[in-house]
Amino acid sequence: MFKTYETKLAGRKLVIETGKMAGLANGSVLVRYGDTCVLVNVTASKEPKEGIDFFPLSVDFEEKLYSVGKIPGGFLKREGKPSDKAILTSRAIDRPLRPLFPKDFRNDVVVVATVLCVDQDNSPEVAAMIGSAAALAISDIPFGGPTAAVNVGLIDGKIIINPTVEEREKSDLTLTVAATENKITMIEAGANEVPDNIMLKAIKEAHKEIKKICKFISKIQKDIGKPKFEYKSFEVDKDIYEYIEQNFKDEMKEKIQEADKETRENNIANLTEKIENAYKEKYGEEAFEEQKANIGEAIYKLEKKCVREMIYFEHKRVDGRKLDEIRPLSCEVGLLPRTHGSALFTRGQTQVLSIATLGMISEEQILDGIDTLEETKRYMHHYNFPSYSVGEARPSRGPGRREIGHGALAEKALVPVLPSKEEFPYAIRVVSEVLSSNGSTSQASICGSTLSLMDAGVPIKRPVAGISTGLVTNPDNDKDYVMLVDIQGIEDFFGDMDFKVGGTEKGITAIQVDIKCDGLTYDIIKEAFEKTRIARKHILEDVMLPVIEKPRTEISKYAPRIVSTVIKVDKIKDVIGPGGKMINKIIEETGVKIDIEDDGQVFIYSNEEEKANQALEMIEDIVREVEVGGIYYGEVTKIMNFGAFIDLGVAGKEGLLHISKISHERIKSVEDVLHVGDKVTVKVTDIDDQGRINLTMKDLKDKKE
Numbered sequence: 001m002f003k004t005y006e007t008k009l010a011g012r013k014l015v016i017e018t019g020k021m022a023g024l025a026n027g028s029v030l031v032r033y034g035d036t037c038v039l040v041n042v043t044a045s046k047e048p049k050e051g052i053d054f055f056p057l058s059v060d061f062e063e064k065l066y067s068v069g070k071i072p073g074g075f076l077k078r079e080g081k082p083s084d085k086a087i088l089t090s091r092a093i094d095r096p097l098r099p100l101f102p103k104d105f106r107n108d109v110v111v112v113a114t115v116l117c118v119d120q121d122n123s124p125e126v127a128a129m130i131g132s133a134a135a136l137a138i139s140d141i142p143f144g145g146p147t148a149a150v151n152v153g154l155i156d157g158k159i160i161i162n163p164t165v166e167e168r169e170k171s172d173l174t175l176t177v178a179a180t181e182n183k184i185t186m187i188e189a190g191a192n193e194v195p196d197n198i199m200l201k202a203i204k205e206a207h208k209e210i211k212k213i214c215k216f217i218s219k220i221q222k223d224i225g226k227p228k229f230e231y232k233s234f235e236v237d238k239d240i241y242e243y244i245e246q247n248f249k250d251e252m253k254e255k256i257q258e259a260d261k262e263t264r265e266n267n268i269a270n271l272t273e274k275i276e277n278a279y280k281e282k283y284g285e286e287a288f289e290e291q292k293a294n295i296g297e298a299i300y301k302l303e304k305k306c307v308r309e310m311i312y313f314e315h316k317r318v319d320g321r322k323l324d325e326i327r328p329l330s331c332e333v334g335l336l337p338r339t340h341g342s343a344l345f346t347r348g349q350t351q352v353l354s355i356a357t358l359g360m361i362s363e364e365q366i367l368d369g370i371d372t373l374e375e376t377k378r379y380m381h382h383y384n385f386p387s388y389s390v391g392e393a394r395p396s397r398g399p400g401r402r403e404i405g406h407g408a409l410a411e412k413a414l415v416p417v418l419p420s421k422e423e424f425p426y427a428i429r430v431v432s433e434v435l436s437s438n439g440s441t442s443q444a445s446i447c448g449s450t451l452s453l454m455d456a457g458v459p460i461k462r463p464v465a466g467i468s469t470g471l472v473t474n475p476d477n478d479k480d481y482v483m484l485v486d487i488q489g490i491e492d493f494f495g496d497m498d499f500k501v502g503g504t505e506k507g508i509t510a511i512q513v514d515i516k517c518d519g520l521t522y523d524i525i526k527e528a529f530e531k532t533r534i535a536r537k538h539i540l541e542d543v544m545l546p547v548i549e550k551p552r553t554e555i556s557k558y559a560p561r562i563v564s565t566v567i568k569v570d571k572i573k574d575v576i577g578p579g580g581k582m583i584n585k586i587i588e589e590t591g592v593k594i595d596i597e598d599d600g601q602v603f604i605y606s607n608e609e610e611k612a613n614q615a616l617e618m619i620e621d622i623v624r625e626v627e628v629g630g631i632y633y634g635e636v637t638k639i640m641n642f643g644a645f646i647d648l649g650v651a652g653k654e655g656l657l658h659i660s661k662i663s664h665e666r667i668k669s670v671e672d673v674l675h676v677g678d679k680v681t682v683k684v685t686d687i688d689d690q691g692r693i694n695l696t697m698k699d700l701k702d703k704k705e
Helices: 084-100 124-140 165-170 196-224 238-256 259-282 286-290 292-313 401-417 441-455 489-495 523-544 569-576 579-591 609-623
Strands: 004-007 013-020 027-033 036-048 055-065 107-117 148-155 158-161 172-181 182-194 327-332 340-346 350-359 377-382 425-438 467-474 475-485 496-505 507-516 559-564 591-594 601-606 633-642 643-647 653-659 679-687 693-698
Touching: 004 196, 004 425, 004 601, 004 653, 013 124, 013 196, 027 124, 027 172, 036 055, 036 523, 055 340, 055 653, 055 693, 084 107, 084 124, 084 182, 084 401, 084 523, 107 507, 124 172, 148 165, 148 196, 148 523, 158 165, 158 196, 158 292, 158 609, 165 238, 165 523, 172 196, 172 292, 182 401, 182 523, 196 507, 238 259, 238 292, 259 489, 286 327, 286 401, 286 559, 292 467, 292 475, 327 523, 340 441, 350 401, 377 401, 377 441, 401 425, 401 496, 425 643, 441 467, 441 523, 467 489, 467 523, 475 523, 475 591, 496 523, 569 579, 569 609, 579 591, 579 609, 653 679
Parallel strands: 055 107, 377 425, 653 693
Antiparallel strands: 004 013, 013 027, 027 036, 036 107, 148 158, 148 172, 172 182, 182 507, 327 340, 340 350, 350 425, 467 475, 467 496, 496 507, 559 601, 591 601, 633 643, 633 679, 643 653, 679 693
8 A cells, every 4th residue: 555654854855655666575665855766675585594694684775877867888878786885875774774683583685775866965875774774664574673864964063964965065074874763873974084072963963863763764664564574593502502601611711812813713613623522422423413503603602702701791802902902003104116105004913005006187086876966086095805814715806895895984084184186186096905804904904094195295184093992782781881992803793883983183084883782872982982082192193103204295206297287268179289189299299198177277297397397388388378469489381472371389379470561671572581481570460350360570670761
């Protein structure tokens, strides 16, 4: 049955429709926010997926270019693989939903948000996040929502919920918050060095609006929601777990206490083998084979319990650190002699090599998606996570969603401190190669990339550092928790939170929060901000700045030198010339590369400064205006019986020197005085309405007595 529900979000109409489309999905809604329309469908398999120890949730945010009136480029003329923006949005939808499903649920769940129409003032990402929660709420799929999300901007200190296009252009903050009625479930932010207290205030303001949307979805669920279906539980077998805990808990606790990741994993592998052999001996080979999966789950659960209890009750970490203690840090720059900038950043067993490359403005990335406001990207940050970084033997298959997400986070952290195009007219690419991973590689890539940019001579405003905090909560009381600074892999895996914050000494530039519990309180968020601020200060002042205090004053000799100028827009065609004749002539003669922007900015790139300046002089000659009264040193190009045509050397302009204007004396033939190729000094007497230029020579000479 077709139903429509309506409310207000940030003063604009939000409509959720259901019952008209996609009737075979477990849950389906069409979200209308302004003129933005997003169709969200959720489905679940009838049976659980066998042989897995995780919840198989899949989220796809599908950008359809018809939604913004565009035909896809390329030969096929259809949408191909998802854009980075679509992947990042899929991740943003996934993160607040995943912790709200039952922990023992193993059925496949697929969420598909299809963007049908886009009004740039009303975010399709927000519509998709709200629609996903609404579709799951009314479906028969077990789900502990609802949840909802909003965007937040900051203009002149004022917090704006779901800012419009015009407001986004002025905003110092791009923040997405997802939450249930009671707790925050996801934070994603890019910011222009926003202080902790302002960021927390923005999150609280977002939550006020989110609570209203959650109540709105709950009302819809009560009206039309289906009963949730029964599912096969994958809870660990109680008897098997009790046997393993009673006999091996002390040994498990001992084995996990090891600073070296590889040694600890070997310890657990050896203990696992010992437990399996003991089970076989007690219950027989046949029983062991029958319960092998349950035994593995029980061992995992025991390891998790031991790690969490040590942290929560003893305030002790597996590598012996204090709760606020950061692993040993080191960094160095200038490792690679021919790259434009390089840096190695190491935090414990996490190590990242970042390399910066400077290029022409024309090498910036062209974006082809539903966001028609942002068509190019000048700064590109790419993150690679090869299998050898975790000691595994897997072939590389290109970047996955995780790699794209971590690269985007580091990019977001560094964009606010980059110089403008006018200050530093380069396209900039940084690649972070993860060499060794034991937690917080994305934050290590922020630190390493800051150093590589400084090594490359990019005049960043201030250095940026990144750090993450973790959490272990009391499941019976969310006000009782333990927070960790600089979490390693095992603490991320078994903990409740990975709260990543990048920023400068002045404030926050990026946030990404992943949680495994049902949400975060304001007190937890406030404390996380404070702990990450103190840690960033330590990393910046005590580790990074002693290695390189400020950006190098000179860029690498292997990087292109840039000379720039600004010409009138109507002169661009003169510099390019018919069929590119003029600009190609300059490039051939000087060996430079040239970028000309639509607004008249001209960038000349060359490894030789002398050649760049030569090209600049040639361009300035072309765009120099021919003025009445101006005196020019030109060349005779053609002789006619009525005069001579003179190339003035300015934008290919020619003028007519009439025979009567050559000399004070009477001349029978032009060729008696001038020949093609002669160099002469002439003066412009007038320029007519058609742009024809008239010249004189005799007015520059004294008349003979």
